[in-house]
Amino acid sequence: MxxxxxxxxxxxxxxxxxxxxxxxxxxxxxxxxxxxxxxxxxxxxxxxxxxxxxxxxxxxxxxxxxxxxxxxxxxxxxQNKAYEKEQNRFEDIQKRKIIDKINSKYLVAKNITREQQIRPGMDAIVYDKEKKHLQVIELKYKLPIESTSDLINLDAMLNKAYNQIKIAEEMVEGNKTFILEEYFGESFKGIIPDFVDYFVITNYSVGTGRNCILPSPIILESHYLSMMKLNNGMYNVHYALSDNGKGYIQHVEKRYARYLLSGYKIMVPEYLFKINAPRV
Known part of the structure; x- marks a missing residue:
């Protein structure tokens, strides 16, 4: 002390x-x-x-x-508003990692307009020309969980993300004839993707959110990057997203670590997380 x-x-x-x-x-x-x-x-x-x-x-x-x-x-x-502003910068870093680290065979939309930037659920667009496979990605940067309020905020953030990819799906499915041309240029005019995956990439593994239904449309950033370094990365990501063997945090037990410091008694909360058994 x-x-x-x-x-x-x-x-x-x-x-x-x-x-x-x-x-x-x-x-x-x-x-x-x-x-x-x-x-x-x-x-x-x-x-x-x-x-x-x-x-x-x-x-x-x-x-x-x-x-x-x-x-x-x-x-x-x-200062939640200040943090939300900074959070956009973290998500820009996530996008830069995708551009720099995935296999060079995959295309990542780069010259994004302001209109495209503000579209819900479309922070990153990745395409495999060979397989005609498109990924529409919502990026979410999460802080490590430390409290019950953090868990509540996490649920709210993930619920928002899931709603955003639903909006993105409606937009893309209604404009499949033009979506590749819009994001990758005139050389893709008239080309329609055969497969489209809509999902969330997050940086921190703690759960999929209480209201998420399996198979969950969310994947860890490090897991995504490791798979997308491979030639069959698109298929691996699709398979991982389709996996029902995922669990999510449902029960949280709160307990305290106790410290005695210069005559002061201090209690620091600790949390025990219980994960559901996988559903099939």
């Missing part, structure tokens, strides 16, 4: 980096626990204010998670 006054923390951090005083103060305040905030979470905020105007920092809690990851979680909780 390290116990210093705020000014001492500013001096200490300033001696270890090149950040200015104003930036250091904003970082300390961002990571300071607020007793009056019902959304405050000690496992995310490192500095605990004491009655004698000290800021306490537990090395044990500090080492639970990297500050950069916790900063994203705090941003998501305190």
């Amino acid at each position: 390290i116990k210093l006054r705020k000014e001492e923390w500013i001096e200490l951090i300033g001696s270890l980096c090149d950040l200015g005083r104003e930036k250091i103060v904003s970082i300390i305040e961002f990571f300071t626990y607020n007793y009056e905030d019902i959304n405050a979470d000690l496992s995310l905020t490192y500095f605990l204010p004491s009655k004698d105007n000290f800021l306490l920092l537990s090395e044990g809690i500090f080492n639970i998670q990297r500050p950069a990851v916790n900063a994203l979680r705090i941003l998501a909780k305190r």
Whole structure:
């Protein structure tokens, strides 16, 4: 346990980096626990204010998670609109990974117009000319789950994603004659895909959402990229999406880890997740 006054923390951090005083103060305040905030979470905020105007920092809690990851979680909780804006950048990175890492035989739509960018469920479009197989993809970037509210937010986000790919399916199925030409150019005029998969790619494996029906139209980013490096990647992805042997989180058990720090009793929530048996 390290116990210093705020000014001492500013001096200490300033001696270890090149950040200015104003930036250091904003970082300390961002990571300071607020007793009056019902959304405050000690496992995310490192500095605990004491009655004698000290800021306490537990090395044990500090080492639970990297500050950069916790900063994203705090941003998501305190400034949701700001986080949603940043989330679009994460999804741009996901798309860049698809372009850079999948087999070169597959085409990825790149010169996207503003109108195409805002279409629901169509963040990435991938096509196999040989098999005439099209993938219509919704990208979702998820933070690691830490609380019950995170699970609720996850469900809401995934439900939105599933609704978006339904909208995308209606749009593509109603314009199959033109969809390839629109996204890949005039050389594809009149060509109609024989197979189309509509699904969600996410970066973090925690579940498919409580309301998802199997087989679930969602796949992990790393799994997708590993399959799409192969010549038969499209088929492998289609098979994975059709697999009924997936489970999803249904039961969450909450328990607490207890710490005694300088006379303070601190409880940090932990969660036990139970996954349903696969349905066939």
